[in-house]
Amino acid sequence: MSDAVRESEIAAEQAYLDRVYVRLDQLRVSAAEVEKAGYSLARVGNFGALVERDAMVYHAARRRRALESEHDGLVFGRLDLGPDGVSGADAAAVEPAVPDGEVRYIGRLGLRDESYDSLVVDWRAPAAAPFYRATPADRMGVVRRRSIRSTNEKVVSIEDDLLDPAGAPESMAVIGDGALLANLSRATGRGMKDIVATIQxxxxxxxxxxxxxxxxxxxxxxxxxxxxxxxxxxxxxxxxxxxxxxxxxxxxxxxxxxxxxxxxxxxxxxxxxxxxxxxxxxxEGVQATRHEPPEVAAVKGTLRMQRVLARAARAPVPDSPDRLRILYRGELLSLDKPALDDLRRTVLNLGVKRNAARAKAAGHVLDTLWRQSVELLPSSRQQHREEFAPDIAERPEFIQFMRGWWPVLRPAGVLGWLTDRRRLSRWANGVLSNREIATLSGSIRPDDPSVEDVALLDELHELLGDPPVRRRPPRDPFQVAEGVREVTTYADRMAAARARAVERPExxxxxxxxxxxxxxxxxxxxxxxxxxxxxxxxxxxxxxxxxxxxxxxxxxxxxxxxxxxxxxxxxxxxTTNYRNSAEIFATAARVIRQAQPDIELPTAVRSSGVAPVERVVEDLEPAVREAAQALLDQVEGTVGVITPTGRRDEVAKWVDGLGPERLQTVGALDSKGMEYDGVLVVEPADIRAESATGFRTLYVALSRATQRLTTVGTRPY
Missing domain, CATH: 3.40.50.300 (P-loop containing nucleotide triphosphate hydrolases)
Incomplete structure (x- = not known):
């Protein structure tokens, strides 16, 4: 296809895109005017007008925000359908390229013109499905599928897939080698590309x-x-x-x-x-980024930890009082450790979570003390339970005892109990091996939880329950000062009430x-x-x-x-690997197949002709810096430096300042799900040796690159 034809097709798509953006601007202005007009309805003063105002303002504001959020790449696709794909309802008002067919433009947002004819079909709508689902074997009525790439409001390239050559008229232009492979060769930028235009x-x-x-x-x-x-x-x-x-x-x-x-x-x-x-x-309230070594993560992640934590959540509070003594009417009422342990187990066996059971625990202690008083005192000096309980409960010594014996427990505090090897051995007896107990006891840092600790904290929260909180009356959002309220409309008050109704807890x-x-x-x-x-x-x-x-x-x-x-x-x-070139994925596949020879792997669909670079060096630091700089020179987009988990900070210092906008250093575990144009894997042999599943982690690291892959280490992997 000649350059003149390509430029002509781009110009045609640019003309349509200009029309779309003009309509988008009109709709933005219209939505803003509707929003403004909605507020003016309050002047009518009747109930119906206020309700109508509330609805108008809400929906107009929401539409305005949606229109304002879409700009770059608003229209990214076009479908030219033959007669068997015509629906009419979603057709664009342009001359079809296929006789008796229709055209649909696909984008991030659905738009219609002043006559309510379709300009752009929302990518999620059923009418847009053929853009992603049509194949030469199942065309879904599509003759030509076009991918439109634009920057801001300018079309910069188009790529076509001809799905029905027999249905295409001789005058139909077909541009490029296909949208998908062309799109995959481009730089990814800092954030992950959405693949809305290239979903297969x-x-x-x-x-x-x-x-x-x-x-x-x-x-x-x-x-x-x-x-x-x-x-x-x-x-x-x-x-x-x-x-x-x-x-x-x-x-x-x-x-x-x-x-x-x-x-x-x-x-x-x-x-x-x-x-x-x-x-x-x-x-909530925890931001953990630190990962445990594999052997520690294996212990903290196993379901057996649930049993260990359940025992801890029911255990006596470390250093809590082990007896209670209260002088009552000349007699000493007392509870020793076995009696207190029995009471604690009795309360917890009721099925109430520990933090919610504090009042019940106090009630059981008072019941036991009252029964003692009945046995020790003559009937003339005894009190009824209803009189005895408040008398004892208000005493400072009883209040102090309850604070120590049944305090409000926080998950981080209970997790900290596991740092004591003796306590941990008692709770993990028969659940964890001695080696696992030793591994776990040295890894608990309640003030600096790891990612693996977060699940343990959540388990403890489930076991302990929420601490009791004093309910406060809802705050009046329109209160300016004590006894002074802001002047508001009915719709203002209804909007505030609706916001409170849908507000989610933290x-x-x-x-x-x-x-x-x-x-x-x-x-x-x-x-x-x-x-x-x-x-x-x-x-x-x-x-x-x-x-x-x-x-x-x-x-x-x-x-x-x-x-x-x-x-x-x-x-x-x-089943199809769209990210890696065949050359890069072959390197990653070689690693995983050494451990799992029969594993089914996806097929890489493109070849770049560029083989990965594998370097074994004696002096690692300068070699890493040199390789990172080379990748930055070779690719336009991002470069990821992937390191053994424990060496991330060290390597980050080596490459500091090379390309702060385009270069990112991550540990091997954090590279999961990431994608870079160029990847430098540092000490791949160490990544492989980090754990029993290290070969899988290395497989992940080697398969992050879209264009270039380099490995640098002091020994082969």
């Missing part, structure tokens, strides 16, 4: 699968698992907004680095209501849908933690068993089953 059919099947039950997506490196997960969140919010926006969508990723990496994707898809959390952020635990990415690395204890956030949720679970860092997949599978329950499951497998 097997990915789209998973994105649009039924919302109910559990959707399980498996796929190797570069198959677009993460993009599928995020696009599924956007699709569900579009398809059933009332359900999923009110209940909430939670996306759980493996690390803070990963969450930051993907955080721009959902807003770029038109959605900003989903909650993104890493495994170290799921407990520790929200009733999401409507939960998406778990890199699920193969979620430990059994972490599955329990995630499961508590959505007891009634539907699920999307995305992962790759070949990348699993958890050594006991059967235990993790049982824990996942416990989290998601018996809901119906739908499974999808992604």
């Amino acid at each position: 059919r097997e990915q789209d099947d998973a994105i649009r699968s039924p919302a109910s039950g559990v959707t399980v997506v498996r796929g190797g490196p570069g198959t677009g698992k993460t993009a599928v997960a995020l696009h599924r969140a956007a699709y569900l919010l579009y398809a059933d907004r009332n359900r999923y926006e009110s209940g909430g969508v939670l996306v759980v990723g493996p690390s803070d680095v990963f969450v930051g990496y993907v955080s721009r994707v959902l807003p770029s898809l038109g959605e900003d209501t989903a909650t993104l959390r890493s495994l170290g952020q799921l407990v 520790d929200y635990r009733d999401y409507a849908h939960i998406i778990v990415d890199e699920s193969q690395d979620v430990s059994p204890m972490q599955w329990r933690m995630i499961g508590r956030r959505g007891p009634h949720a539907t699920w999307t679970i995305v992962g790759d068993p070949a990348q699993a860092a958890w050594a006991d997949p059967a235990e993790a599978e049982r824990a996942m089953d416990g989290a998601v329950g018996t809901r119906r499951r739908s499974g999808f497998t992604l």
Whole structure:
């Protein structure tokens, strides 16, 4: 195809894009005017006008925000359909390229012109599905599929797929070698690219699968698992907004680095209501980024820890009083340690969580003391239980005893009890081996919890319950000072009431849908933690068993089953590696096949002709800096330096200042789910030797690059 034809086609698409942006500006102005007009309805003064104002302002403001959030890449696709694909309802008002056919433009947002004819079809709408799902074997009425790439409001390139050569008229131009491979060769930028314009059919099947039950997506490196997960969140919010926006969508990723990496994707898809959390952020008030060594993580992640923590949560408080003595009417009432232990067990056996049972515990102590008084005192000096209890309960010595014997417990405090080897050995007896006990006791740092500790803290919160809190009356948002209220309209008050009604607590635990990415690395204890956030949720679970860092997949599978329950499951497998060149993936595949010769791996669909660089050196630091600089010179986008977990900070200092905007240094575990244009893997042999599953971690590190891969180490891997 000549340059003149290409430029002509780009000019035609530019003319249409100009029309779209003119309409977008009109709609922005219109939405702002409707919002302003809504406020003026309050002047009418009757009840109906106020309600109408409230509705108008709410919907107009929401529409305005949606229109303002979409700009760059608003229109990214075009479908030229033949006569068998015509629907009419979503056709653009342009001359069809196929006789008796129609044209549909696909974008991030649905737009219509002044006559209510379609300008752009929202990518999530059913009419846009052929853009992702059509293949030469199942054309879905599509003759030509065009990918439109633009910067700001300017079309910079187009790429076509001709799905029905027989149905294409001779005058139809076909530009490029196909949208997907061209798009994959471009730089990724700092944040993860959304693949809304390049979703292929097997990915789209998973994105649009039924919302109910559990959707399980498996796929190797570069198959677009993460993009599928995020696009599924956007699709569900579009398809059933009332359900999923009110209940909430939670996306759980493996690390803070990963969450930051993907955080721009959902807003770029038109959605900003989903909650993104890493495994170290799921407990309110905790921001854990530190990872434990593999042998420690294995102990903290096993389901057996639940039994150890349950024993700790029921144990006596360390250094608490072991007896109570109160002088009452000349007689000494006392409870010794065995009696107090019996009372503690009796209260906890009632099924009440420890922090909620403080009043019950005090009541049982008072009952026991009252029965003693009945035995010790003559009937003439005895009190009824109703008189005895407040008399004793108000005494300073009883109050002080209860504070020490049954204090309000915090998860971090109870976790800290495990630092005492004797206590831990008692609670872990018959549950953990002596070696595991020794490993665990030296790894507890309550003031600096690791990512693996977060699940333990959440388990303890579940066992202990919330501390009792004094309920405060809701604050009046319009109160200026004591006895003075702001002048408000009815709609203002209704809007404030509605905001309070949908406000979620900080520790929200009733999401409507939960998406778990890199699920193969979620430990059994972490599955329990995630499961508590959505007891009634539907699920999307995305992962790759070949990348699993958890050594006991059967235990993790049982824990996942416990989290998601018996809901119906739908499974999808992604088989095509779109990220890596064939040369790069061959290097990663060689590592994983040494350990698992029969493993099924995805197929890399493009060849760059550039082989990975493998260097063995004596002086590591200058070699790493030199290799990082070379990658920055060779690629336009990002460069990731992936290191053994314990050497991340050290290596980061070596490459400091080389390319602060484009270069990122991460530990091997934090590289999960990441994507870079160029990757430098430092000491790959050490990454492989870090744990029993280190070969899988190295496989992950070697498969992060889209264009260039270099390894530098002091010995072969």
